[in-house]
Amino acid sequence: MRLLTRALQAIAVPAVLLAALEWVVRTVASGSDAIAPPSTAAMAWIRAMGQAPWWHATQFTLTSALTGLAFGAGAGLLLGALIGLHPRAGRLSALSIELLRPVPSVALIPLAILIFGFGLRMEASIVAFATFWPVLVLSQAAARGVEPRLLEVAQGLQMSWTARLVKIVVPAMLPRLFIALRLGLGIALVVSVTVEIAANPHGIGYAMVEAQQSLAPDELLAWLFWVGVLGAAINAGTLALQRAVERRMGICA
Amino acid sequence: MTSLRDGARALEPGALLAALLALWWVASHAGWANRAFLPTPEAVLQSLADGLNFAGPGRGELASFTGHTLRRMVTGWVLASMAGIALGSIIGLSKRARAWLQPMLEFMRPLPASAVLPLAIALFGLSDGAVLCVVVFGAIWPALLSTVQGVASVDPCLREVAAALQLRHRAFVLRIALPHALPDILAGMKLSLTASLILSVVGEMIASQPGLGQAILLAARAFRAGELFAGVVLLGALGLAGNALLALVQRRLLKWQSALLF
Numbered sequence: 001m002r003l004l005t006r007a008l009q010a011i012a013v014p015a016v017l018l019a020a021l022e023w024v025v026r027t028v029a030s031g032s033d034a035i036a037p038p039s040t041a042a043m044a045w046i047r048a049m050g051q052a053p054w055w056h057a058t059q060f061t062l063t064s065a066l067t068g069l070a071f072g073a074g075a076g077l078l079l080g081a082l083i084g085l086h087p088r089a090g091r092l093s094a095l096s097i098e099l100l101r102p103v104p105s106v107a108l109i110p111l112a113i114l115i116f117g118f119g120l121r122m123e124a125s126i127v128a129f130a131t132f133w134p135v136l137v138l139s140q141a142a143a144r145g146v147e148p149r150l151l152e153v154a155q156g157l158q159m160s161w162t163a164r165l166v167k168i169v170v171p172a173m174l175p176r177l178f179i180a181l182r183l184g185l186g187i188a189l190v191v192s193v194t195v196e197i198a199a200n201p202h203g204i205g206y207a208m209v210e211a212q213q214s215l216a217p218d219e220l221l222a223w224l225f226w227v228g229v230l231g232a233a234i235n236a237g238t239l240a241l242q243r244a245v246e247r248r249m250g251i252c253a
Numbered sequence: 254m255t256s257l258r259d260g261a262r263a264l265e266p267g268a269l270l271a272a273l274l275a276l277w278w279v280a281s282h283a284g285w286a287n288r289a290f291l292p293t294p295e296a297v298l299q300s301l302a303d304g305l306n307f308a309g310p311g312r313g314e315l316a317s318f319t320g321h322t323l324r325r326m327v328t329g330w331v332l333a334s335m336a337g338i339a340l341g342s343i344i345g346l347s348k349r350a351r352a353w354l355q356p357m358l359e360f361m362r363p364l365p366a367s368a369v370l371p372l373a374i375a376l377f378g379l380s381d382g383a384v385l386c387v388v389v390f391g392a393i394w395p396a397l398l399s400t401v402q403g404v405a406s407v408d409p410c411l412r413e414v415a416a417a418l419q420l421r422h423r424a425f426v427l428r429i430a431l432p433h434a435l436p437d438i439l440a441g442m443k444l445s446l447t448a449s450l451i452l453s454v455v456g457e458m459i460a461s462q463p464g465l466g467q468a469i470l471l472a473a474r475a476f477r478a479g480e481l482f483a484g485v486v487l488l489g490a491l492g493l494a495g496n497a498l499l500a501l502v503q504r505r506l507l508k509w510q511s512a513l514l515f
Contacts, residue, residue, distance in 0.1 A: 010356035034375040088265075095266035096273060102492030104451045106466075107485045109458070110473030114290040114481075190365040194451075197367050198458045205368070209459075212371035220375065224368055231363030 033215040041221035048222060053207075058230070061196065061203040064120050065188040068127025073184045075128070076135030077177065081169065083136075084143025097136070105130035105191055109199050119202065123195045130191040131184040138183070142176035143169065171249075178245050182238040189231055204230075289476050296479035297486065304483055314468070315480075319487050321464040322453050325381075326491065329388030330449040334442050337393045341400025341438075346430060351405060362398060366391025366448065367455050374460060384456030391452045392445040399441025403434025436510065439503045446495045454488065465491075 018038045025037045036044075048054045083090045105126050116122040146169055154164040170177075196205025204227060211219035274294065280286060281293040304315025344350045344358075370387050377383035407430050415425045431438075457466030469484035 006352075009353055013353050014357050014360075035372075091262075092265050092269045096270045099270065099489070099493065102496055103485060103489035104447075104454055104492060106451050106454050106458075107469060107488040110469045110481055111290060111485070114473050114476070114478070186363050189363070190367070193365040194367040194455055197370055198455050208368065208371045212375045217375060220371055224372060227368045228360060228364045231365065232360050235363045 032217070034217055036218035036221055038221065040218040041225070044216075044218035045222035045225065048219065057202070057204050057207045058226075060120070061189075061192050061205070062230075064123040064203065065127055065185075065192040067120065068124035068192070069131050069184050069188040071124065072128035072131035072188075073135040073181065076132045076184075077139045077180075080136040080139025081143045081165075081173065084140040085146075085169065090140065090144075097133075101133045101137075106194060106198065109195060113199060118200050123192055123200050123203070126195050127188050127191045131187050134187065135180045135184050138176060138180035139173070142173040142180070145176065146172040175242075175246055175249060178238075178242040182235070182242055185234055185238055186231070189234060193227060288478070290478055292478040292482055297482040300477075300479035300483035301486065304480070315465075315483060315487060318463060318465045318468045318484075319491070321462070322450075322457065322466065322488070323491060325384060325388060325453040325456070325462075325464065326446070326449045326495070329385055329453065330392055330442075330446050333389045333392035333445055333449065334396045336389070337396025337441070337445065338400050338438060340393075341397045342404050342426060342431065342434075344397075345401040345404030345434070346426065351401065355401075358394075358398060358401070362394055366394075366452055370456060370459055379460045379462075381462055384453065384460050384462055387456055388449050388452045392449040395444035395448060396438070396441045399437045399444075400434060403437030403441075404430050406437075407433050436507055439499070439506065443496065443499050443503075446499060447492070450488070450492055450495065 022037045022039060025032065025035055029035060083093055108126055108129055109122075112122040112125050116125065150168050150172060151164075154168050159167070192203065193205045196203040197209055198205075200206060204223060208220055208223045208227075211217070211223060277291075278294055281288070281291050285291075301315070304313065304318075306313030306316060344354055366387060369390055370383075373383040373387045373390075377386065411429050411433065412425075415429055420428070453464065454466035456462065457464035458470050461467055465484050465488055469481050469488075472478075472480035472484060
């Protein structure tokens with residue numbers, strides 16, 4: 001019963017806003033090429049979901065986001081752990097990281113177009129750059145946060161480098177790594193869609209630009225809603241995963 | 254002898270940077286990568302000098318483009334921060350408002366703000382207003398959500414203190430709730446600044462508005478890698494300056510917080 005009231009509360013305000021939008025578009029802005037009533041957009045969404053191009057575009061966006069995340073977060077994780085475990089390396093690289101980190105990833109879109117042309121590699125490279133820095137910083141913090149006594153135990157047991165890494169450092173870093181993963185996934189999706197809107201003629205972002213340019217506002221709104229759903233689903237999924245890992249490791253948040 | 258070691262230690266951070274710059278110089282001069290996308294450092298410096306009109310017969314274009322992007326970024330950020338903090342305080346202070354609105358706000362949080370750019374262009378055309386709209390829309394969420402978080406997490410004891418002192422609602426907000434939420438608000442404003450820079454650049458690229466975003470896109474199309482890198486350097490400088498200023502403000506305003514944690 002509680003759950004039902006909470007669910008109703010959650011959709012009440014959006015439902016009212018959508019109804020208001022519907023009324024405004026049908027009366028004041030009827031016949032507009034720029035905006036469509038939400039009901040028409042919903043029908044366009046249902047229609048399009050049954051067709052292949054919708055899923056091709058979604059698959060392209062998700063593939064490039066995950067590919068870029070794999071490279072960017074992977075490199076960020078390794079380097080971050082390295083820098084976090086060795087204070088000297090951290091001191092050496094601090095200035096370079098602070099100077100390179102504020103460059104907006106979208107500023108590299110033209111460079112990526114020059115190098116890779118259009119397509120998956122260009123988008124994945126921008127996503128990799130964008131996800132590298134936050135994961136680097138978070139991994140560094142996670143590695144620095146490893147309990148020093150655990151490292152002393154490793155030294156006392158004369159563990160090899162790989163054993164130390166696998167058995168002590170990575171498990172100690174795991175909760176923060178999942179937070180970094182959640183952040184990275186969110187950034188990856190946002191950057192993918194942004195690159196597609198700005199330049200890359202593939203994927204969800206480009207489908208939105210096409211819908212806008214071919215004066216199909218119902219499709220545009222359908223894509224916008226779909227992006228929101230994807231983002232929310234990915235966020236919820238990774239949050240659930242993070243909580244599950246934290247529970248397994250006995251951390252109460 | 255310790256002063257020598259301290260001196261060497263102080264130079265360490267610069268060492269890696271110098272090494273990276275040297276690597277760039279060697280890579281570009283030796284032609285390890287195509288000159289079309291890896292210009293020499295001197296070419297980039299030349300483009301920067303020309304563009305900022307320090308030397309040579311440049312037209313100072315980069316300076317004006319930087320000004321446009323900066324104006325867009327700051328205007329959007331200020332508007333978004335004000336709206337976000339105002340709305341966030343109202344929503345955060347009321348438990349009922351949070352119950353009704355929080356799920357919708359959480360749904361909007363992961364939405365890529367650039368996804369509304371085609372909609373804004375459809376509604377407002379290829380104009381400065383469309384870009385500014387998208388910048389404000391994108392930058393408002395971090396400020397709003399962090400204000401809601403900060404204000405909602407006011408300790409119930411503090412509320413009881415306010416009730417015991419018979420503080421009026423406005424006094425409670427200004428003297429207790431907002432200062433308590435200040436760390437969260439400032440963190441949210443930092444994220445808003447990053448978002449507003451990114452959205453300004455993307456908006457300029459798509460809506461063909463004068464600014465650094467359009468400048469680097471045109472430089473790429475004309476294969477002028479020096480100008481491209483110069484534009485990227487300037488954008489990085491904008492981001493760095495913004496972050497640094499905000500960090501300074503953060504340190505100043507939150508001095509009372511660290512003082513309490515003797």
